[in-house]
Amino acid sequence: MLFPFPNRPTEPPRVVITGAGIVTALGMGWDVNAAGFRIGRRAFRPVTVFDASRQRVKVAAEVDLPPKLPVTRLSRRQELRLDRAARQLLLASVECWQQAGWESSENLSLVLGTTSGGMTLGEEFLKHAQGNPNGNRRQPTRVAHYQCQRQALLIMEALGFSGPLTIVANACASGANAIGHAFDLIRTGRAERVLTGGFDGLSELVFAGFGSLQALSLTGCRPFAADRDGLGLGEGAAVMALETLASARQRNANILAELVGYGAATDCHHLTQPHPHGAAALRSMTEACRVAKLSPTQIDYLNAHGTGTPLNDGAEANAINRWAGGDVTQIKVSSTKASIGHLLGAAGSVEAVICLMALQGQWLPPTVPTETVDPLCQFEFITKSRDAKVDHVLTNSFGFGGANASLIFRRWA
Amino acid sequence: MGVSRIILQGVGAVSPAGWSAAELFRVLAVKQPLPATLLERPGQATGLPVRRVPNAPSTYPWLRHPRLRRVSPITRFATAAALEALGDDAKGVGDGTLRLGIVFCVQAGCVNYSSRFYQEVLKDPATASPLVFPETVFNAPASHLAAVLGTPAINYTLVGDETAFVQGLATAAGWLEEHRIDGCLVIGAEECDWLTSDAMRLFNPQAILAEGAGAVYLKRAASGVALEAITDPQVYVSGVSRDLAARKVRQDLEAIGPATMFFNSSADGHDELRTGNDVGREWPGATASLRLITGDAFCAASAWQVIAAWEALRAGTEQRAFVTVAGCNQAAIGLSLIRV
Numbered sequence: 001m002l003f004p005f006p007n008r009p010t011e012p013p014r015v016v017i018t019g020a021g022i023v024t025a026l027g028m029g030w031d032v033n034a035a036g037f038r039i040g041r042r043a044f045r046p047v048t049v050f051d052a053s054r055q056r057v058k059v060a061a062e063v064d065l066p067p068k069l070p071v072t073r074l075s076r077r078q079e080l081r082l083d084r085a086a087r088q089l090l091l092a093s094v095e096c097w098q099q100a101g102w103e104s105s106e107n108l109s110l111v112l113g114t115t116s117g118g119m120t121l122g123e124e125f126l127k128h129a130q131g132n133p134n135g136n137r138r139q140p141t142r143v144a145h146y147q148c149q150r151q152a153l154l155i156m157e158a159l160g161f162s163g164p165l166t167i168v169a170n171a172c173a174s175g176a177n178a179i180g181h182a183f184d185l186i187r188t189g190r191a192e193r194v195l196t197g198g199f200d201g202l203s204e205l206v207f208a209g210f211g212s213l214q215a216l217s218l219t220g221c222r223p224f225a226a227d228r229d230g231l232g233l234g235e236g237a238a239v240m241a242l243e244t245l246a247s248a249r250q251r252n253a254n255i256l257a258e259l260v261g262y263g264a265a266t267d268c269h270h271l272t273q274p275h276p277h278g279a280a281a282l283r284s285m286t287e288a289c290r291v292a293k294l295s296p297t298q299i300d301y302l303n304a305h306g307t308g309t310p311l312n313d314g315a316e317a318n319a320i321n322r323w324a325g326g327d328v329t330q331i332k333v334s335s336t337k338a339s340i341g342h343l344l345g346a347a348g349s350v351e352a353v354i355c356l357m358a359l360q361g362q363w364l365p366p367t368v369p370t371e372t373v374d375p376l377c378q379f380e381f382i383t384k385s386r387d388a389k390v391d392h393v394l395t396n397s398f399g400f401g402g403a404n405a406s407l408i409f410r411r412w413a
Numbered sequence: 414m415g416v417s418r419i420i421l422q423g424v425g426a427v428s429p430a431g432w433s434a435a436e437l438f439r440v441l442a443v444k445q446p447l448p449a450t451l452l453e454r455p456g457q458a459t460g461l462p463v464r465r466v467p468n469a470p471s472t473y474p475w476l477r478h479p480r481l482r483r484v485s486p487i488t489r490f491a492t493a494a495a496l497e498a499l500g501d502d503a504k505g506v507g508d509g510t511l512r513l514g515i516v517f518c519v520q521a522g523c524v525n526y527s528s529r530f531y532q533e534v535l536k537d538p539a540t541a542s543p544l545v546f547p548e549t550v551f552n553a554p555a556s557h558l559a560a561v562l563g564t565p566a567i568n569y570t571l572v573g574d575e576t577a578f579v580q581g582l583a584t585a586a587g588w589l590e591e592h593r594i595d596g597c598l599v600i601g602a603e604e605c606d607w608l609t610s611d612a613m614r615l616f617n618p619q620a621i622l623a624e625g626a627g628a629v630y631l632k633r634a635a636s637g638v639a640l641e642a643i644t645d646p647q648v649y650v651s652g653v654s655r656d657l658a659a660r661k662v663r664q665d666l667e668a669i670g671p672a673t674m675f676f677n678s679s680a681d682g683h684d685e686l687r688t689g690n691d692v693g694r695e696w697p698g699a700t701a702s703l704r705l706i707t708g709d710a711f712c713a714a715s716a717w718q719v720i721a722a723w724e725a726l727r728a729g730t731e732q733r734a735f736v737t738v739a740g741c742n743q744a745a746i747g748l749s750l751i752r753v
Contacts, residue, residue: 001665002583002746003419003643005590054538107645115550117572126531129611133456136615143612147520149573149743156650164646165743166580169522169551169572177569181584188591205531208538209546266515266568268560271480272547280565400547401556403568 002164005190012187015260016412018253019100019241021092021197022353024340025061025234029095034357039385040368042339044220044232049084049120050204057216060202061234061341063088070094072158081141083118085201085235086151088346092197092237093155100241101253102193104160109191110152111166111182113174113198115345115399117148120203151199161195169345171399172305173264174198175238176348176407180262182242183407192247197239198349206344207233213272215309221342223306223335224313224377225370231307234341238349257356258410261294261394263287267402273311278319280404281305281396285323288406294392296324296331299408301364301388302379303351303395306335307342316396317376324379334367334382348397352407355393359411364388418753419586420637421629422596424720425497427490428625428707429464433497437707437717438724446706449621454607461610464623464708466490480560483544485525487604488554490626490713491517495558495598498628502596506562513564514594516581517555517602518571520711523548524606554602566594574740576646577601578627578715579748583643585631595632601716602626613709616741623708627716629723638726641733641751642669646744658745662737666747672698672733711741719748726752 022029025043026036036043043061052058065087069079072094082090089112102108116122125142128135144150148167156162168177175198182196210216210233217230248255265287267280274281289296305316313335324331336354343350354365364382373381391411398404426433429447430440440447451460469476469489475496481488495515496503505511527549533541547553552570559568569584571577578601585597603609605624613620631640644665647658666672703717710717715738722734737747 001642002580002645003586003640003748005587008590056539114572122527123531125612126528126608127535129608130455130532133454139612140615143615144742147572147574147742153648153650153743156648160651162648162650162653164580165573165648166584167572167577169570170568171550171552181569184587184591188587190587204538205527205534205549208534208541209530209549211538212541212543212546214543264567266556266559266565268556268563268565271553271556283565399552400550401552401568401570402559403552403556 005188009189014245014258015183015186015242016245016248016258017240017256017356018243018248019096020256020353020356021095022238022350023063023088023092024236024350025063026340028066028091034361037336037339037354037357037365038361038363040339040366049202055208056211057218061232062202063235073160074154074158078154078157081145082154083121083145085118085199086154088201088237089151089155089199090158092239093159096239096241097159102241106162108161108163109185109194110156110163111178111194111196112152113168113178113345113348114148115169115171115174115200116203116206118146118151119205120201121146123204170403171401172344172347173397173399173403173405174345174348176397176405177264179240179349179352179407180264180405183259183262186242186244193243195239196242197237198346199237200235200343200345202233202235217308220369221308221338222370223308223338223367224317224374224381226372226374228308228310228313231309232341234343236340236343236346236350238346238353255412257359257412260410261288261292261408263406265404267404272400274315274398276315278315280402281316281319281398282322284404284406285394288394288408292408294408297327299331299392299394300390301358301393302331302333303355303393304333304335305396305398306337308337313374314376317374321378328378331379332364332382333379334365336365338367338369348405351395355395355409358390358393359409362387362390417633417635418639419589420632420634420639421723422632422637423498423500423630424723425494425628426717426720427466427493428717429466429623431467432470432493434720440706441703441721452605452607452610454611461607462621463605463610464621465605466625475561478561480557484557485523485548485604487523487602488557491554491600491602492558492561494626494628495600498598498630503562506564511596512566512594513562514566514585514588514597515555515559515568516571516585516597516599518577518581518600518712519551519602520574521603521609522551523553524609525604528606528608574743575711575715575738576740576744576746578712579643579738579746580646582640586640589631589633597631598628599631600626600628601712603711603713621708623710625710625713627713627720629719636753638723639751639753641749644747646746648744655739655745659739662745662747666735666749669749672735722750726750
């Protein structure tokens with residue numbers, strides 16, 4: 001039964017990560033991404049997945065999808081139903097699954113975050129419905145697989161598991177909220193293992209939407225720069241295998257890191273603009289620290305939401321300044337969106353995996369294009385690649401609608 | 414003092430029957446399908462039959478909230494249902510004494526503005542409206558509702574088929590049991606659009622799309638209509654058909670104990686009644702299906718089913734009610750409500 005819940009353990013079980021998969025414009029998989037993020041490599045290029053000639057901005061961080069998908073339990077026909085976003089999700093899921101060494105299961109929860117799921121199929125559906133109102137060829141497939149629950153079920157089919165499926169659509173905090181929700185399920189004894197993450201593919205509608213808001217940078221995404229002028233869009237997916245420490249130890253699994261804190265809060269200020277003081281961001285960071293039993297000075301690296309828009313970065317800088325208080329100069333911050341763009345519903349999960357890379361590799365990912373840091377930033381902003389002792393990392397994700405989420409990971413040593 | 418349970422403290426509904434749960438209960442008592450109207454379908458001479466929500470009463474003060482000036486119908490439906498469910502506790506949210514969470518559940522979501530915005534993009538992306546785009550985002554209604562109520566607490570938008578609403582109840586119950594919040598609104602909402610109707614009728618040409626919202630306000634309390642159980646969702650993978658999943662849900666519910674009311678909210682793709690019949694066949698107690706009266710409204714319809722079960726327990730002499738949801742493309746799930 002999903003409810004009533006099993007008796008809550010007197011002490012919440014420790015939650016560890018035993019697998020991680022990542023797909024970004026830097027490439028497929030952990031190794032190539034870690035190498036890229038370590039030096040702050042950038043992956044923007046002209047948009048090719050749709051006609052961007054009439055868009056205000058014409059570049060994005062597009063993923064180069066491999067010509068063949070990895071071998072899974074999906075039939076060729078099922079593979080053909082996967083749109084661009086679902087293919088990225090599948091690639092990240094397979095990498096994570098193999099790394100975790102998990103096997104088929106009948107009661108494994110899947111918690112995913114996305115903002116637009118199979119939006120490209122939705123766009124195709126609308127164009128065909130308008131252009132050929134009486135022709136329904138392939139329209140049922142477009143309708144079915146536009147819906148993110150169908151994409152998620154195909155991941156279950158591909159990897160051979162079933163169980164409760166939850167899809168969080170909290171705008172650009174979706175991926176972080178999904179991981180946070182999975183963390184809650186394990187800590188409260190409602191699940192022993194959860195596959196979780198986020199995904200989003202580039203789509204014309206969403207790209208034009210950010211263009212219409214004039215939120216896209218005309219000069220290149222430079223988070224927290226004094227002269228920043230907007231964000232760059234990207235696409236990708238990241239998936240994590242979360243499980244109790246006891247479960248991981250029982251099967252002698254390789255542990256990548258421990259997830260120790262999650263906080264979430266809502267900013268009621270405006271649908272698309274954060275409160276200038278970053279009140280909700282402060283709440284989510286504070287809550288994550290409370291759960292993790294850590295103080296801000298114990299956070300060795302903060303992966304900021306850092307979109308590069310004047311409003312977001314200003315509010316987040318204020319929130320970090322207030323959160324760290326008198327210790328703010330000790331806090332090391334960067335934004336990896338300068339490398340791969342804003343991945344929307346995938347951002348929180350991809351940036352969580354980047355945090356795992358920093359913990360494993362003991363380095364800080366730089367925000368290379370930011371040359372003159374906004375004087376609002378009282379913290380140390382990392383613009384050059386460097387090695388560092390990293391025991392705890394915090395990652396922020398904020399979204400339209402005021403969705404704010406923070407996650408804290410601990411080095412596994 | 415009794416043992417604290419998760420209680421359905423209040424409910425609210427906006428439906429083709431009108432702008433309150435009472436209007437919904439009234440049409441359910443009559444047991445006659447509501448009349449459908451025709452929605453214009455571009456490119457076709459005949460319209461699509463739908464069941465729309467009547468115009469909102471202009472007396473609602475919240476309609477003048479600055480955040481609601483340009484919102485699409487789904488936000489208005491969700492806000493009205495949520496405020497009805499919350500009742501006087503809205504004051505506690507506003508003054509910060511009650512920590513209120515929100516779980517907003519959709520399948521089609523903000524399709525009016527999504528369709529409109531993309532059509533603008535197809536004409537010329539350079540002139541697409543920046544006012545419309547933010548309203549296309551799945552969590553826009555939940556954000557507006559949080560702003561109207563002034564709640565900074567945790568707020569999730571869940572997307573899925575009709576079962577998402579029941580999973581939303583489980584999510585809210587989890588937050589309440591962890592004492593993360595003091596109360597939680599769980600809302601299912603949808604809005605009519607020719608695009609959604611067109612899509613639905615590819616699978617079931619007889620289906621009639623409906624719109625509206627249902628809201629349930631959960632709190633911890635000792636007495637009232639309590640959430641007794643939610644079955645494991647039976648997802649449609651590995652050869653598990655919708656019928657098989659629905660039967661498994663029925664078995665799980667039967668194991669709980671006798672229930673004298675049975676509500677099903679089937680939304681079968683090919684035969685309107687097939688799944689409902691499979692689940693409800695030879696059920697010893699009374700059964701009811703709102704869908705035949707109100708039409709298909711995805712997550713909103715699931716919410717209406719739960720609200721109808723709540724009303725049956727609150728107003729009647731029954732002790733327990735089951736609600737089953739055989740979703741259209743994700744899972745089947747069931748829940749049990751009990752009067753305590």
